[in-house]
Amino acid sequence: MDLVNPNLFPILQLFAAVVALSVILSSIISWLYRDRPEKVLNTWLKLGILLGLILIFISTASLGKWAFLPVALFLAYRGWLELLRCIEVKYDKIQSSTLAIVLGTLGILGGLEQNSLTTFLGIASAAWLALIALLLTYRQPISMHTMLSIAFGIIFVTMPVALLLNILTNDYGEFSFIVLLVMSNDGFSQGSGLLGGKKPLIPNISPGKTWIGAGGGLLSSLIMGYLLRFLVLGWQVWQVILVAGIISLMSLCGDLIASSLKREAEIKDFGKVLGITGGILDKFDSLLFATPAFYFIAHYLR
Secondary structure (H helix, E strand, O other), X not given: OOOXXXXXXXXXXXXXXXXHHHHHHHHHHHXXXXXXXHHHHHHHHHHHHHHHHHHHHHHHHHOOHHHHHHHHHHXXXXXXXXXXXXXXXXXXXXXXXXXXXXXXXXXXXXXXXXXXXXXXXXXXXXXXXXXXXXXXXXXOOOXXXXXXXXXXXXXXXXXXXXXXXXXXXXXXXXXXXXXHHHHHHHHHHHHHHHHHOOOEEEOOOEEEEEHHHHHHHHHHHHHHHHHOHHHOOOOOHHHHHHHHHHHHHHHHHHHHHHHHHHHHHOOOOOOOXXXXXXXXXXXXXXXXXXXXXXXXXXXXXX
């Protein structure tokens, strides 16, 4: 039995082509913004971080679910930590936030089983245990914003990471498809926005998001989806293209929701764990929001 999933090698070949295209695009951006060296440096740093994250995801996942599990646990833990800190900036301290973070993180473990029911039981158990533990600990009414924060954390962090882990448990090809599609959508939407984006998409939520950027992300998703169709055997071409378009739209929605949270809390980034890119939620908001939609579509088509 092979240690590494055989799909990894054609993925790496395609990844090399994407890297070359990204370097060309970043070089053009660097020339256009040559009088702003800080922006040029940030462009290259963000590109390096994005490509590094893609490699970490697809390479660890190619070794199986247990190799990817530490990545998934870190994703869930940091996601919960950043989300609750963001909420606490705007509102009161969340009661027993550490307990919520631990249970929310462990709630993804149901995704290690191929059975969808087990995955959702793990997600639901994390929510139930967190709320029950709060009641038993404080023995008094729990603040509304604490309960709502836990509920939102389960939906926005625990559920997507658990489903991503379940997708990998069932099919490495589908896992790579969603990860590469979302990551390329994010990268090329930012790049095309810098190249020609002037008109903001929704300025009151995310002034940096432009119509050109959204269109560039959609176009890259459609092209990438077509190139990655070998990862989802059994899907017809029109299904691959349609799903790629849906993922692009859901990725944009996830980005806007995260921007809305930051705008409400009056913060620039959720964290600094990824350097210039920000926190886990800054980088993976699109993936977290697009994964549940892809999970149900893939489950149906499978």
